[in-house]
Amino acid sequence: MAYFDAASAEPLNTAARSAFLSAMEEGWADPARQYHDGRRARMLLDAARETVATVLGARPDEVVFTGSGTQAAQLGLLGTLAGRRRVGAHAVVSAVEHSSVLHAAELHEAGGGEITRTVVDRTGRVDLKALEAALRDDTAAVAVQSANHEVGTLQPVAEAAELCAARGIPLVVDAAQSVGRVAVPEGWSVLAASAHKWGGPAGVGVLVVRKGTRYVSPLPYDEREARRVPGFVNVPAIVSAAVALGAMATTSDDENRRLSLLVDKIRERVPRTVPDTEVVGDPVARLPHLVTFSCLYVDGEALLTALDRAGFAVSSGSSCTSSTLTPSHVLEAMGVLSQGNVRVSLPQGTPEAEVDRFLAVLPGIVADLRAVTSAGGAATVPAPDPAAVAGQAADEAVPADDVPALVLDTLGRRCPIPVIELARHIGDVPRDAVVAVLSDDEAARLDVPAWCDMTGNEYVGERPDEAGGMAYLVRRS
Amino acid sequence: MAYFDAASAEPLNTAARSAFLSAMEEGWADPARQYHDGRRARMLLDAARETVATVLGARPDEVVFTGSGTQAAQLGLLGTLAGRRRVGAHAVVSAVEHSSVLHAAELHEAGGGEITRTVVDRTGRVDLKALEAALRDDTAAVAVQSANHEVGTLQPVAEAAELCAARGIPLVVDAAQSVGRVAVPEGWSVLAASAHKWGGPAGVGVLVVRKGTRYVSPLPYDEREARRVPGFVNVPAIVSAAVALGAMATTSDDENRRLSLLVDKIRERVPRTVPDTEVVGDPVARLPHLVTFSCLYVDGEALLTALDRAGFAVSSGSSCTSSTLTPSHVLEAMGVLSQGNVRVSLPQGTPEAEVDRFLAVLPGIVADLRAVTSAGGAATVPAPDPAAVAGQAADEAVPADDVPALVLDTLGRRCPIPVIELARHIGDVPRDAVVAVLSDDEAARLDVPAWCDMTGNEYVGERPDEAGGMAYLVRRS
Secondary structure, three states: OEEOEOOOOOOOOHHHHHHHHHHHHHOOOOOOOOOHHHHHHHHHHHHHHHHHHHHHOOOHHHEEEEOOHHHHHHHHHHHHHHHOOOOOOEEEEEOOOOHHHHHHHHHHHHOOOEEEEEOEOOOOOEOHHHHHHHOOOOEEEEEOOOEOOOOOEEOOHHHHHHHHHHOOOOEEEEOOOOOOOOOOOOOOOEEEEEHHHOOOOOOOEEEEEOOOOOOOOOOOOOOOHHHOOOOOOOHHHHHHHHHHHHHHHHHHHHHHHHHHHHHHHHHHHHHHHOOOEEEEOOOOOEOOOEEEEEEOOOOHHHHHHHHHHOOEEOEOOOHHHOOOOOOOHHHHHHOOOOOOEEEEEOOOOOOHHHHHHHHHHHHHHHHHHHHHHOOOOOEEEOOOOHHHHHHHHHHOOOOHHHOOOEEEEOOOOOOOHHHHHHHHHHHHOOOOOEEEEEEOOHHHHHHHHHHHHHHOOEEEEEEEOOOOOEEEEEEOO | OEEOEOOOOOOOOHHHHHHHHHHHHHOOOOOOOOOHHHHHHHHHHHHHHHHHHHHHOOOHHHEEEEOOHHHHHHHHHHHHHHHOOOOOOEEEEEOOOOHHHHHHHHHHHHOOOEEEEEOEOOOOOEOHHHHHHHOOOOEEEEEOOOEOOOOOEEOOHHHHHHHHHHHOOOEEEEOOOOOOOOOOOOOOOEEEEEHHHOOOOOOOEEEEEOOOOOOOOOOOOOOOHHHOOOOOOOHHHHHHHHHHHHHHHHHHHHHHHHHHHHHHHHHHHHHHHOOOEEEEOOOOOEOOOEEEEEEOOOOHHHHHHHHHHOOEEOEOOOHHHOOOOOOOHHHHHHOOOOOOEEEEEOOOOOOHHHHHHHHHHHHHHHHHHHHHHOOOOOEEEOOOOHHHHHHHHHHOOOOHHHOOOEEEEOOOOOOOHHHHHHHHHHHHOOOOOEEEEEEOOHHHHHHHHHHHHHHOOEEEEEEEOOOOOEEEEEEOO
C-alpha cells in the first residue's frame, strides 16, 4: 500500500514512537502533582514545550497543548475574537481556510458576530487587496492559513501580517499544513498547528499566543495549560509530538527538496499522460509534498476506489466524496474543476518508485472510468419554446440571444454526468449556439465553467430553471 | 514508589498498552477516509465504541469520544443546557461536583444562565430534599456525579434521576470516578467518563447522550463523532481505552472487593494510630479504592512531601496544596476538617504490603510534622476593650456575652497555624469563656469549626475583624 495522504495524517515518526513508549512509562502521571511521578511528568512536559517553542520561534510560555489541531485552530480564532470583543465582533477569514476555522467562524456568526470571507485567485492564494479592503475599525481578528491544505499553495502570511499590524489587528495563522516542513513567516499573533500532520501522534494540537495578544478563553476555566485548555494534560503524546517535530525540523530540508522533485514530476507528467486533466494550486510557491489535480468526466469517488484497489491511498475534494455532496470549498473558491479530483500528499520517506508506479497506473485507471461513465447518457430534451425562455431570461439578466438551441436535462444526476453530457452534445449545435445544462448537482456550478475554460467554449451564465435545478448556459466556440 | 493516586490517573492497563501499540500500527489513519488504512481505522473505532457502549449499558450511536474526561463532562452539561434553551437557563449542580463541571456551570452563568448549587451532608452525599426543592419550571438540566472524586461517597443517582424524570429534566452524570469500578445506576440522560481513570490512556473521554435527550453542541460544527466533537479522531488511544474498560469491567468485582478491604483497613487503622485524625466520606456507600482523612495541626503540603519522600504518592484537598490557597470545595461543602488532608486512591493490583507499609510510616510522619509546627507560635494579643468589641458584635449579630477573653492574632499565617494556636491557648481561658482567632486564611473558616467538633468545644461564629481578617469565636467547654 502506497500511502499518499500525509496531509490527513503523516505516519508516526519512528523516534516519536519510541519517545511515546518511554513517556508512557515515565510521563503518565498528572504533571500538576507534587509527588515524584508527577514532577517527572512535569519535567517531560516542560522539555516538550521548550522543543516545540524553539521550532516555532516562540517562547515556551506562549505555547499550550490542545487535544487536536482542530481545537487549537478553533480556540485560536474564537479566543482572539473574545479577547478583542471591545473592538468589535467583525472577523476576516480567507475563503480557503480549513473547515475547522470556517466552522469556528460560523459559530461566531451564530453568536451575533460578523464574518467577511475574502477571495483567492485561481491558484488558491489569498488576494491581499481584497483582504486589505475587508479590514475595518471593528475588525477583531483576521485568519489566514500558512498554506492551503487541499492544493498546497503558500499564503502571503508576512504581507497579510503587515496589513493587519498597520491597523493593530491580530493575525491568526492556521499553520497545520506547514509546520515542520516550511518556516512560518513572521508577523502572526496567534498560531495553531497539529502534531499528527508532522509525524507526531493524534490527540495533540499546539496553540501559540504571542505575548501582548489579548486572548480570552471561550472554554470553561481550568488552571492547566495557561488556563487555555481544560483537562488532564496528555504528557506521553505531547512528548512524542515534540520529538516528531524536532526530527522533522532537523531533517526536512533535504527530504522536502526530494519530495518537491517528486511533486514536480507528478505536476509535469499527469497532464501529459492523462488527457483533460488540470493540475491546480501554485506550481512554485507551494508545500513541498502536496499536489492536486482534477480529471474531467471522472467520478471522484470511483477514482479513489480504483486507486485504493491499485494500492494508493489519496484523498479528494470532489463532491461525490463528501457527505454533503458539495465540492470542496477550496476548489470552489478557486473556481477550478472539482470532478475527478485527487490530492496526493507524500509522507516523509516516500520512495520514488511508488510515485513512478502511481504515474504508470493512473492513465489506465482514468481511461477505464471514462469508458464506463460515457456508456450512460442523459435524456436530451427538445429546446423549450424560445419566447418563454426569453421572457425568463430577461428576468434573470441573461441576454435574450442566449436562448438555448439545446437543453440537456441532467436533473437528479450527479457529477460528472452533467459535464459528460455537455461534452457529448456540444457538437450537436452550431457554432455560437447555446446549450443549457439543467442540473441540481452543486458540482455543476463549478465544473461547467471549468470545462468551458479547459475546452475553449464560452460560459454564458446560470439561471434558475422551472424544473427545480439550475440551467448552466454554454456557447459553443 | 507506592502510587496511591489512582483517582488522578490509574496507571495504563497492560492489555490496554498492547492494544495501543497494535492500534498505532493499524488504526493511525483517518477513519473518515475510504481507502484501506482509513477503513481499517474505522473498523477499530466502531469496535471500540461497541465495547464502551456495552459496558456503559448504552447504544453505540449514543457514545462519542472526546479529547478528555473534562471535555466530556463540560460538553455534557453545556450541550444539554443548550439543547433545552427554550425551557430555561437554570441548572442545578451539586456543590461537590468535579471542578470541570463547576467551571462549566460558571461559564453558563457568565453567559447569563443561572446555577443553583445544592448542599451535601457531612459524608458528601447529595441532599435529595435540597435537590428536589431546587428544581424549577425553567430548570434545563441537573448535574450529579456518580461518586465523589475526593472522598469516594457514592451519590444517589437513581433517586436523583427519579426526581428529574418526574419533571422531565435531563440528569447529567459525571461518572469519571466510578465507570469500570461500580455500575452506574439507571436513569441518567447524559453520562461523561474519562479513560485514564479506568486504566486507559490520557486523551480519551466518553460522552453518552441517551436517544431522546436534546443536545446542541456548544462547539463549532464538525461531521465527526456525531457532530459533537470536532477534530481528528484519536483511534489508537480510543482502542486502548476500550480494551482497558473491558479489562476492568471483567476483573473488577474481585479486585474491588480486595481493594475495598484495604480501604477498610486504612479507615479503621488511621484514626487509631494517628491521634486527632478524621476519616471523611461515607464508610459504606463509597468507591472501593478511595479513602480520605484529615489530620489536625498538620500542614497538608508538608505531609504530602514527607509521604513522597517515604515513597508514597497521594493527593490532598488541603488549602496549602492548591494554587489558590483555598481548601477543596468538596471538604468545604461537607463542612469537615481540611488541614493535613490526604486522599489515598489505590490502583488495581496494589499489594497489601504497600498499604501496610503506609500504615506503619504514617503515624511517625504526622508526629514529626506536628513537632515541627508546634515549635512556632502566634502573637497572643491582649483582649480588646470589651465595650468596643460588644459594639461591633451587636452589628454582626453575635451576642454581647461572646466578648472574647483572649484574642489570638494569626493574621498572615497559613493553615494549620490558626488551629494550632487555638489548641495551644484554649486552656488559657476559663471554661465557658470565648477565644477569638483572628485569621485571613480561608482554611480557618472550615478548620476552626471542625476542630470544635472534634474536641468538644463550642463554635460560636465568625465576624469580620477591624484588622482585615475574620475573628472566629470559640467557647471553651
